[in-house]
Amino acid sequence: MMSSVLLKPSLLKVPSSRNHRRRASTQVTCTSSHISSSNSNHSPPNIKDEARRHPPAAHDFSAKYVPFNAGFDSSESYSLDEIVYRSRSGGLLDVQHDMEALARFDGAYWRALFDSRVGKTTWPYGSGVWSKKEWVLPEIDPDDIVSAFEGNSNLFWAERFGKQFVGMNDLWVKHCGISHTGSFKDLGMTVLVSQVNRLRKMNRPVVGVGCASTGDTSAALSAYCASAGIPSIVFLPANKISTAQLIQPVSNGALVLSIETDFDGCMKLIREITAELPIYLANSLNSLRLEGQKTAAIEILQQFNWEVPDWVIVPGGNLGNIYAFYKGFKMCKELGVVEKIPRLVCAQAANANPLYLYYKNGWKDFKAVKANSTFASAIQIGDPVSIDRAVHALRNSNGIVEEATEEELMDAMVQADSTGMFICPHTGVALTALIKLRNAGVIRETERVVVVSTAHGLKFAQSKIDYHSGTIPGMGRYANPPVSVNPDFGSVMDVLKDFLHNHSNS
Numbered sequence: 424m425m426s427s428v429l430l431k432p433s434l435l436k437v438p439s440s441r442n443h444r445r446r447a448s449t450q451v452t453c454t455s456s457h458i459s460s461s462n463s464n465h466s467p468p469n470i471k472d473e474a475r476r477h478p479p480a481a482h483d484f485s486a487k488y489v490p491f492n493a494g495f496d497s498s499e500s501y502s503l504d505e506i507v508y509r510s511r512s513g514g515l516l517d518v519q520h521d522m523e524a525l526a527r528f529d530g531a532y533w534r535a536l537f538d539s540r541v542g543k544t545t546w547p548y549g550s551g552v553w554s555k556k557e558w559v560l561p562e563i564d565p566d567d568i569v570s571a572f573e574g575n576s577n578l579f580w581a582e583r584f585g586k587q588f589v590g591m592n593d594l595w596v597k598h599c600g601i602s603h604t605g606s607f608k609d610l611g612m613t614v615l616v617s618q619v620n621r622l623r624k625m626n627r628p629v630v631g632v633g634c635a636s637t638g639d640t641s642a643a644l645s646a647y648c649a650s651a652g653i654p655s656i657v658f659l660p661a662n663k664i665s666t667a668q669l670i671q672p673v674s675n676g677a678l679v680l681s682i683e684t685d686f687d688g689c690m691k692l693i694r695e696i697t698a699e700l701p702i703y704l705a706n707s708l709n710s711l712r713l714e715g716q717k718t719a720a721i722e723i724l725q726q727f728n729w730e731v732p733d734w735v736i737v738p739g740g741n742l743g744n745i746y747a748f749y750k751g752f753k754m755c756k757e758l759g760v761v762e763k764i765p766r767l768v769c770a771q772a773a774n775a776n777p778l779y780l781y782y783k784n785g786w787k788d789f790k791a792v793k794a795n796s797t798f799a800s801a802i803q804i805g806d807p808v809s810i811d812r813a814v815h816a817l818r819n820s821n822g823i824v825e826e827a828t829e830e831e832l833m834d835a836m837v838q839a840d841s842t843g844m845f846i847c848p849h850t851g852v853a854l855t856a857l858i859k860l861r862n863a864g865v866i867r868e869t870e871r872v873v874v875v876s877t878a879h880g881l882k883f884a885q886s887k888i889d890y891h892s893g894t895i896p897g898m899g900r901y902a903n904p905p906v907s908v909n910p911d912f913g914s915v916m917d918v919l920k921d922f923l924h925n926h927s928n929s
């Protein structure tokens with residue numbers, strides 16, 4: 424472990440942008456060719472120029488691809504600059520960091536470094552993902568990074584929902600959906616598109632980037648590609664994603680293919696296509712994505728001042744994210760940042776529940792299912808690519824899998840909304856898991872729980888409209904439809920008197 428004597432305080436110094444700016448303006452004749460080319464018109468330096476003037480101290484951190492869960496005797500590995508998604512045996516890959524190099528710095532060092540970067544505009548550390556750059560893509564040049572300063576999302580104390588619906592005082596919702604494109608996919612996509620940007624500068628054969636999607640991956644991919652000027656192609660199951668999600672890649676200039684199949688069908692097609700054409704695969708089968716997504720776990724610890732919650736509940740579909748959370752927590756423990764990891768819960772819609780069935784069967788005989796239609800449409804997935812990663816995460820975190828019926832998930836979403844949130848149906852799935860585990864006495868009243876909210880509720884407004892207007896057969900217990908009222912004083916007074924009478928004790 425690195426002793427404090429060896430800590431380089433300069434690594435921790437994050438000059439304020441004002442200081443940067445002042446110094447920069449007195450150094451206009453700086454010798455860097457980058458700077459002179461980008462500032463040939465003598466405009467003030469931008470945040471990337473400033474990052475070039477103050478390169479981070481040299482280090483020897485590195486990362487490579489290895490087969491997922493490879494034994495110690497495996498020597499198979501690939502540079503991150505190779506275009507490879509599968510191991511030689513056809514299994515999943517994982518990004519493996521040089522943990523020895525990282526462990527030369529102790530937990531206190533990493534905590535202080537990460538804390539020093541929060542809330543700044545310093546490139547690229549103003550991003551919640553890139554503020555952990557050394558643990559994400561240590562070798563990428565900050566110039567190649569494509570970032571919207573994603574991450575650093577609100578960890579919301581769900582005081583009223585906690586008290587009213589689950590009898591808890593320490594319930595939190597990590598709002599990963601309050602983000603650039605409205606979902607947690609931004610966290611992974613900034614990493615993947617940055618690496619693509621680097622590969623293209625290295626003249627590697629990447630003409631475009633493609634994904635299959637239930638609506639959120641495609642939104643993130645198209646936005647990050649558009650901001651870097653990289654062509655994107657998205658495969659969407661026809662009529663199975665929300666209008667708000669569909670208009671995102673359309674607006675960002677992606678080639679949008681609407682295909683008469685489900686997500687699993689689109690996933691199969693994109694894998695075949697990316698094996699043939701110089702199109703880089705952007706789904707979470709590509710382990711680069713998970714390096715960005717894992718920073719949400721680190722961020723949760725950071726937001727609790729490096730205290731570890733008891734439980735973290737994550738809605739699961741293609742199952743990359745549950746592993747990403749595990750990996751983030753595990754790295755923090757391995758590097759002495761915290762002393763333990765939370766128990767993980769993966770929550771699935773009962774209409775698309777292959778992981779739940781596998782768990783209930785004691786992890787014997789995994790069978791893909793035909794995913795049925797669900798209001799949690801972004802997790803309507805029957806054959807998740809990261810099934811092995813999810814099982815690993817759950818087994819090693821004493822984890823649990825729960826499921827939610829359509830009525831349960833919609834009721835939970837509506838109840839959460841009634842306490843001031845505006846969440847997506849997938850978060851409703853996670854809240855249902857919480858309600859069930861509280862009722863079963865598995866999660867205790869005094870425990871600290873984080874529910875991961877994965878997308879913005881506005882992307883799924885139609886499902887809320889349908890619920891509240893009573894158009895979903897058998898649903899609507901907590902509906903709060905608008906009241907039609909005649910435009911006269913008496914009619915309005917009648918409605919208000921009823922309202923005040925009903926609420927007089929609340």
Ligand SMILES: Cc1ncc(COP(=O)(O)O)c(C=O)c1O
Binds near residue numbers: 637849
């Ligand atoms: C909103 C939302 N929630 C949850 C998930 C599940 O994440 P994962 O596929 O990583 O399990 C997805 C995508 O699948 C999603 O778009």
Ligand SMILES: N[C@@H](CCOP(=O)(O)O)C(=O)O
Binds near residue numbers: 639640741802
């Ligand atoms: N919900 C996802 C499904 C694909 O997941 P990925 O993480 O493998 O890209 C989506 O929004 O497309």
